[in-house]
Amino acid sequence: MFTTTLGAILSLASFLPLFIVSGSAIGTSEWNFTVKESIHPPPGWVKYSSASPDHVLSFRIALPQPQFHVLEQHLMEISDPDHERYGEYLSKDQVDDLVRPYDESLDLVTEWLEKWGIYEEDVSRSAAKDWVTVVVPVRLAELMLNTVRDALLITRAPFY
Amino acid sequence: MFIVRTTEYSLPNLLHSHVDLIQPTTSFGRWKAMRSAFLDWKPDSDIDHKVSLASGTPELYRNPVSGVTVDPSCNETVTIKCLQQLYNAVGYVPKISEKENRIGVTGFLEQYANIEDLNAFYADQVPQAVGSSFEFISVNGEWEPKLTTRSWFLIFGSGGQNSQNLSESGIEAAIDTQLAYGLSYPIPGVYWSTRGTPPFIPDAKYPENGNEVRETMPRAGVHD
Numbered sequence: 001m002f003t004t005t006l007g008a009i010l011s012l013a014s015f016l017p018l019f020i021v022s023g024s025a026i027g028t029s030e031w032n033f034t035v036k037e038s039i040h041p042p043p044g045w046v047k048y049s050s051a052s053p054d055h056v057l058s059f060r061i062a063l064p065q066p067q068f069h070v071l072e073q074h075l076m077e078i079s080d081p082d083h084e085r086y087g088e089y090l091s092k093d094q095v096d097d098l099v100r101p102y103d104e105s106l107d108l109v110t111e112w113l114e115k116w117g118i119y120e121e122d123v124s125r126s127a128a129k130d131w132v133t134v135v136v137p138v139r140l141a142e143l144m145l146n147t148v149r150d151a152l153l154i155t156r157a158p159f160y
Numbered sequence: 161m162f163i164v165r166t167t168e169y170s171l172p173n174l175l176h177s178h179v180d181l182i183q184p185t186t187s188f189g190r191w192k193a194m195r196s197a198f199l200d201w202k203p204d205s206d207i208d209h210k211v212s213l214a215s216g217t218p219e220l221y222r223n224p225v226s227g228v229t230v231d232p233s234c235n236e237t238v239t240i241k242c243l244q245q246l247y248n249a250v251g252y253v254p255k256i257s258e259k260e261n262r263i264g265v266t267g268f269l270e271q272y273a274n275i276e277d278l279n280a281f282y283a284d285q286v287p288q289a290v291g292s293s294f295e296f297i298s299v300n301g302e303w304e305p306k307l308t309t310r311s312w313f314l315i316f317g318s319g320g321q322n323s324q325n326l327s328e329s330g331i332e333a334a335i336d337t338q339l340a341y342g343l344s345y346p347i348p349g350v351y352w353s354t355r356g357t358p359p360f361i362p363d364a365k366y367p368e369n370g371n372e373v374r375e376t377m378p379r380a381g382v383h384d
Contacts, residue, residue, distance in 0.1 A: 029173070030172065030173050030174040031172040031173070031174065032172065032173055033170040033171065033172060033173075034170060034171070034173055034176065035168055035169075035170045036169055036170055036171045036176060036179070036181075036182075037168065037169060037181070037185070037186050038167065038168040038186075039167050039168070039186045040167065041167055041188065042188045045188055048162060051164045055164055057164060057184070059182055059183070059184070059185070060182070060183055060184075061179060061181075061182050062179065062180040062181045062182070062183075063178065063179060063180065064177070064178065064179075064180050081228060081247065081248045101178075102178070104178065105178035105179075108174060108175060108178050109175065109178060109179060112172065112175055138164065145166070145169040145170060145171070145182065145185065146169070146170035147166045147168065147169055147170075147185075
């Protein structure tokens with residue numbers, strides 16, 4: 001699946017450390033890629049060319065919020081004029097607690113980013129740590145998300 | 161207009177249950193101001209008397225549990241008074257002093273919130289608010305020097321602008337500020353606005369701006 005060339009990997013050397021799988025306690029097959037999401041381009045959009053490797057993108061990574069259904073329950077109650085808890089709004093800290101991801105999710109995503117040379121000082125996180133923002137050039141994003149085969153597209157909007 | 165997107169992206173197997181999504185990758189949506197359906201109802205000679213919530217009408221809807229009553233005209237016309245009735249907030253008095261309390265509205269894409277327009281709305285629906293305004297905060301605004309052929313001068317840089325030209329009053333800005341400030345009066349209103357164009361750093365291949373639009377506001381929040 002992961003079919004980039006050595007040259008492409010080496011070209012990262014000036015920018016970031018090499019991607020090194022060994023040393024992890026987790027088996028390598030679990031680091032193999034499988035498709036996370038696949039779509040058809042919306043009508044009117046056409047591929048224009050491959051993206052410039054130097055183009056910089058700001059990606060937001062959403063971690064699952066296992067307690068979200070609890071937050072939703074709170075919202076339904078405190079916004080219902082007929083409910084006894086009507087108006088008992090949550091504090092920001094309480095909301096943050098309810099959207100906080102599992103520690104395991106945080107650890108694995110952090111480990112994955114570190115494999116690509118992206119460390120804590122390179123990312124920004126939401127207060128509840130449920131969103132991670134990383135700023136990376138296309139040449140790295142293509143490797144991290146295995147979009148090399150179907151390279152990141154430049155597309156044209158239909159109405160401009 | 162170009163944007164960088166993909167039709168497919170992958171993640172290591174063990175991350176699939178620990179990542180909901182990574183964007184922008186496959187999202188082709190173009191952010192733009194949406195118009196409220198509020199604007200779409202047809203002129204109706206009956207509207208005027210429906211808007212005024214004549215007290216004593218026998219047809220008030222009453223919720224048997226909460227005791228909340230809502231004027232029947234609210235089925236056809238949404239006014240500040242309707243919203244206050246629906247949310248059981250008629251006559252609500254803020255518990256926190258006006259010095260500490262604020263209600264904020266965000267503005268994007270050259271949606272200018274116009275004070276004269278706001279007061280025309282107040283005159284119609286929130287008479288006690290007539291004469292009040294809101295605080296304008298330009299997000300990421302800064303003065304920056306520009307060199308012309310004749311001299312240096314300062315212009316207001318990357319932040320949101322605050323046009324008070326009535327002809328530039330934004331429809332979405334008007335709806336948002338009028339409903340939010342009108343509903344919550346006398347809580348002081350704040351209007352945060354970004355400039356209409358997204359931050360964009362051109363490179364050799366992409367000198368044209370095809371960048372993400374809504375980055376300025378969350379970044380401003382991060383740095384607060």
